[in-house]
Amino acid sequence: MTHDDEGGISLEQRGAVLLIGLDRPRKLNGFTPTMLRELAAAYSELERREDIRVGVLHAAGPHTTAGLDLPKIAPLMERGEALMPPGEIDPFDFARQRSKPIVAAVKGICYTIGIELMLAADIVVAAEDCRFAQLEVKRNLMPTGGATIRITERAGYGNAMYLMLTGMEIGAADALRMGLVQEVVKAGEELARAVALAQLISAQAPAAVRATRRNALLALEQGPRAAVAEFESVQQRLLAMEDGREAVASFVEKRPPRFTGR
Amino acid sequence: MTHDDEGGISLEQRGAVLLIGLDRPRKLNGFTPTMLRELAAAYSELERREDIRVGVLHAAGPHTTAGLDLPKIAPLMERGEALMPPGEIDPFDFARQRSKPIVAAVKGICYTIGIELMLAADIVVAAEDCRFAQLEVKRNLMPTGGATIRITERAGYGNAMYLMLTGMEIGAADALRMGLVQEVVKAGEELARAVALAQLISAQAPAAVRATRRNALLALEQGPRAAVAEFESVQQRLLAMEDGREAVASFVEKRPPRFTGR
Amino acid sequence: MTHDDEGGISLEQRGAVLLIGLDRPRKLNGFTPTMLRELAAAYSELERREDIRVGVLHAAGPHTTAGLDLPKIAPLMERGEALMPPGEIDPFDFARQRSKPIVAAVKGICYTIGIELMLAADIVVAAEDCRFAQLEVKRNLMPTGGATIRITERAGYGNAMYLMLTGMEIGAADALRMGLVQEVVKAGEELARAVALAQLISAQAPAAVRATRRNALLALEQGPRAAVAEFESVQQRLLAMEDGREAVASFVEKRPPRFTGR
Numbered sequence: 001m002t003h004d005d006e007g008g009i010s011l012e013q014r015g016a017v018l019l020i021g022l023d024r025p026r027k028l029n030g031f032t033p034t035m036l037r038e039l040a041a042a043y044s045e046l047e048r049r050e051d052i053r054v055g056v057l058h059a060a061g062p063h064t065t066a067g068l069d070l071p072k073i074a075p076l077m078e079r080g081e082a083l084m085p086p087g088e089i090d091p092f093d094f095a096r097q098r099s100k101p102i103v104a105a106v107k108g109i110c111y112t113i114g115i116e117l118m119l120a121a122d123i124v125v126a127a128e129d130c131r132f133a134q135l136e137v138k139r140n141l142m143p144t145g146g147a148t149i150r151i152t153e154r155a156g157y158g159n160a161m162y163l164m165l166t167g168m169e170i171g172a173a174d175a176l177r178m179g180l181v182q183e184v185v186k187a188g189e190e191l192a193r194a195v196a197l198a199q200l201i202s203a204q205a206p207a208a209v210r211a212t213r214r215n216a217l218l219a220l221e222q223g224p225r226a227a228v229a230e231f232e233s234v235q236q237r238l239l240a241m242e243d244g245r246e247a248v249a250s251f252v253e254k255r256p257p258r259f260t261g262r
Numbered sequence: 263m264t265h266d267d268e269g270g271i272s273l274e275q276r277g278a279v280l281l282i283g284l285d286r287p288r289k290l291n292g293f294t295p296t297m298l299r300e301l302a303a304a305y306s307e308l309e310r311r312e313d314i315r316v317g318v319l320h321a322a323g324p325h326t327t328a329g330l331d332l333p334k335i336a337p338l339m340e341r342g343e344a345l346m347p348p349g350e351i352d353p354f355d356f357a358r359q360r361s362k363p364i365v366a367a368v369k370g371i372c373y374t375i376g377i378e379l380m381l382a383a384d385i386v387v388a389a390e391d392c393r394f395a396q397l398e399v400k401r402n403l404m405p406t407g408g409a410t411i412r413i414t415e416r417a418g419y420g421n422a423m424y425l426m427l428t429g430m431e432i433g434a435a436d437a438l439r440m441g442l443v444q445e446v447v448k449a450g451e452e453l454a455r456a457v458a459l460a461q462l463i464s465a466q467a468p469a470a471v472r473a474t475r476r477n478a479l480l481a482l483e484q485g486p487r488a489a490v491a492e493f494e495s496v497q498q499r500l501l502a503m504e505d506g507r508e509a510v511a512s513f514v515e516k517r518p519p520r521f522t523g524r
Numbered sequence: 525m526t527h528d529d530e531g532g533i534s535l536e537q538r539g540a541v542l543l544i545g546l547d548r549p550r551k552l553n554g555f556t557p558t559m560l561r562e563l564a565a566a567y568s569e570l571e572r573r574e575d576i577r578v579g580v581l582h583a584a585g586p587h588t589t590a591g592l593d594l595p596k597i598a599p600l601m602e603r604g605e606a607l608m609p610p611g612e613i614d615p616f617d618f619a620r621q622r623s624k625p626i627v628a629a630v631k632g633i634c635y636t637i638g639i640e641l642m643l644a645a646d647i648v649v650a651a652e653d654c655r656f657a658q659l660e661v662k663r664n665l666m667p668t669g670g671a672t673i674r675i676t677e678r679a680g681y682g683n684a685m686y687l688m689l690t691g692m693e694i695g696a697a698d699a700l701r702m703g704l705v706q707e708v709v710k711a712g713e714e715l716a717r718a719v720a721l722a723q724l725i726s727a728q729a730p731a732a733v734r735a736t737r738r739n740a741l742l743a744l745e746q747g748p749r750a751a752v753a754e755f756e757s758v759q760q761r762l763l764a765m766e767d768g769r770e771a772v773a774s775f776v777e778k779r780p781p782r783f784t785g786r
Contacts, residue, residue: 070510077497077501078501080494080498094490122689123682123685123690124682136474137463137467137470137474138466138467138509138519139467139470139506139509139510140467140500140501140505140506140509140521141467141470141497141500141501142470142477142493142496142497142500143474144493144494144496144497148477148478148481149481149486149489149490151478152478152481154680154681154683155441155680156417156441156442157412157415157416157478157482158385158441158443158444159441160478161363161478162385162444162445164474165363165384165385165463165466165471165474165475166459166463166466167462167466168462176701177439177701178441179679179683179702180680180682181682182682183686197686200690200691200692201661201690204690205661207664208661209689211666212660212661212666212672212688212689213685213688215672216672216673216676216681216685216688217681219672219676219677220486220676221485221486221487222485223745223746224618224744224745227672228618228673231668232604232668234668235601235666235668238664238665238666239601239602239664239665241664243664244664244665246664247662247663247664257662259664340763342756356748356752398732398736399725399728399729399732399733400729400771401729401732401768401772402763402765402767402771402783403729403768404735404739404755404758404759405736406755406759410736410739410751411740411748411752413740414740414743415748417703418678418679419646419674419677419678419744420678420703420705421678421706422740423625423646423647424647424707424721426740427625427728427736427737428647428721428724428725428728429728439700439701482748484747
């Protein structure tokens with residue numbers, strides 16, 4: 001079995017940004033058990049590495065992914081095994097273990113798990129050649145990587161049913177209108193733009209980035225009151241940090257801040 | 263009292279799709295008690311019929327509906343009676359009794375209950391001549407057919423207040439931007455397009471369609487965790503069905519699948 | 525200390541509409557403790573005045589606000605004091621004390637608390653020169669005026685993170701697409717349009733306006749079932765009011781209704 005049969009996940013560091021690449025381009029990055037395992041390991045590395053602040057999820061070749069490689073994945077599903085290995089950070093982020101933001105760059109075919117991973121990231125940059133489809137209804141399956149929750153949350157119930165009950169493709173402009181992606185760029189520019197956004201985020205105060213992300217997720221999952229309830233304690237914690245003084249000092253000294261997360 | 267005075271609901275079967283038509287065109291399909299009763303009966307028939315997988319809600323004449331025929335409906339409201347008869351499937355779908363999806367085709371005037379019924383359906387195709395308005399504030403009433411919940415969910419709170427506090431009309435393009443409708447087509451083409459989408463859905467695995475719809479509604483109503491909690495049990499049930507094997511077989515044999523719901 | 529140093533809040537009545545103006549234009553309406561205190565007092569006056577039905581939040585000069593005047597506000601924050609004085613109606617509306625709707629008119633620079641106050645209002649009219657940014661991550665702060673909740677609710681999680689994790693500016697067209705604003709008009713026309721919308725709302729039945737607003741907020745904060753649960757009791761209360769009879773009478777007499785709120 002060659003590497004190309006099972007594919008893998010590439011890793012590349014650029015400053016405080018970790019690029020995480022789906023790497024099985026000759027098979028349209030169809031997900032194998034190996035790729036799922038390596039993806040979870042990559043997300044764990046993103047979480048663990050102190051020199052990394054933001055991840056970028058991207059793909060080798062002209063397409064994001066055609067979805068799960070079902071002949072390789074189905075036995076796992078039939079045994080009721082989790083697609084992602086336990087003990088690592090879950091890339092679908094159901095348990096909210098991840099504290100660092102991820103920007104996804106998508107392009108070409110971006111089916112099923114491709115959509116679900118991009119929505120489990122935080123921000124999505126889409127190439128204008130994107131083709132999004134949630135194909136599970138064609139296979140007597142339900143999307144269980146978060147599409148039922150996150151397409152509904154971002155695009156609204158009507159658009160969610162439009163995508164998930166028909167299995168039809170939509171393009172980048174429709175995905176932008178629906179709130180599924182945040183920017184549409186020329187094909188070929190999506191990775192550079194995603195990295196630029198990730199670098200921009202990595203230049204902000206990291207504790208504030210994490211707190212803001214977590215509070216928005218809290219509002220989504222437990223309602224506005226739960227989010228309001230932690231405002232004061234979070235803000236007091238942030239105000240007591242060195243990075244607050246650095247923000248003031250850099251402003252006074254007219255220079256970019258150098259945040260440390262302390 | 264002729265039929266035209268009270269109007270009614272038309273039914274037409276096309277393959278696995280049931281067309282449910284508002285039929286009082288000379289009165290702009292203003293809803294009478296008869297129409298409400300027949301509409302609930304039609305939704306019950308959609309649910310009960312094993313040869314039907316998807317409904318299409320549409321309207322006779324150039325307009326969807328001017329809303330409730332208040333002189334005929336007000337006595338019912340003043341007695342605090344439910345607009346929809348008990349014992350039938352509620353077209354407003356508050357109790358989530360319905361398991362089959364509905365595509366709504368709307369056009370021309372689509373006021374109050376017209377918006378509420380289209381949002382209680384799953385997917386909406388709008389003619390470009392649509393005029394949407396939620397007029398209750400002009401009558402010292404609150405919308406109680408779901409507008410306060412579903413416009414807010416899909417369009418966001420700001421757009422919901424824009425519509426519901428002013429009573430103003432918006433058009434099809436605005437409704438598309440807000441996520442209230444999924445496609446805008448030329449006037450006259452909305453029914454054909456809605457039927458085409460319904461047929462497309464009816465060709466997908468019906469158990470997967472029902473499970474996907476139900477899980478998205480669960481996420482909306484009880485939060486993401488409740489939706490995630492049922493992922494594994496639902497997927498295992500789907501994986502054990504004949505339709506899963508049919509999906510694989512049809513793929514291998516390069517032919518369209520013939521799903522049975524078993 | 526002159527008034528211009530501390531700024532203030534202007535008040536102007538136009539019929540049943542109260543204009544509430546941020547008034548420190550030489551400092552880009554940067555919020556001082558005085559302005560926060562006067563803003564809360566203005567919202568309390570809006571709530572208390574029986575001759576006023578709708579508020580309009582606007583700003584003097586070419587910009588909405590550059591945000592908090594941190595040198596003046598930071599001491600307050602570091603002592604953990606609420607930005608808004610207790611005992612008045614909270615303009616951020618976390619406790620839902622306010623019963624009357626507000627239309628916000630925004631223009632030019634509209635940063636941080638400017639976005640949060642516009643989203644705590646009900647409807648937003650934006651000038652096409654708007655520049656929106658949520659800058660807290662640059663200062664090791666979390667937005668605690670509602671941005672984490674309300675940008676997420678209206679624009680979806682992806683767009684919310686796009687704004688709040690990067691600190692980037694977006695314009696009026698993007699804000700419209702995301703559902704953060706409801707109308708975009710030429711610069712200079714935003715206040716007149718906001719007042720026109722407020723007057724339109726003030727001509728509707730005021731009890732119905734309040735009930736509709738409250739029910740949509742209930743759905744957002746406690747879920748669809750809580751909203752449905754109050755439908756019948758609210759509608760019966762509205763049906764028993766004089767304004768319902770006025771709606772019918774004005775319709776029969778082909779004249780505009782004169783609602784009294786009784």
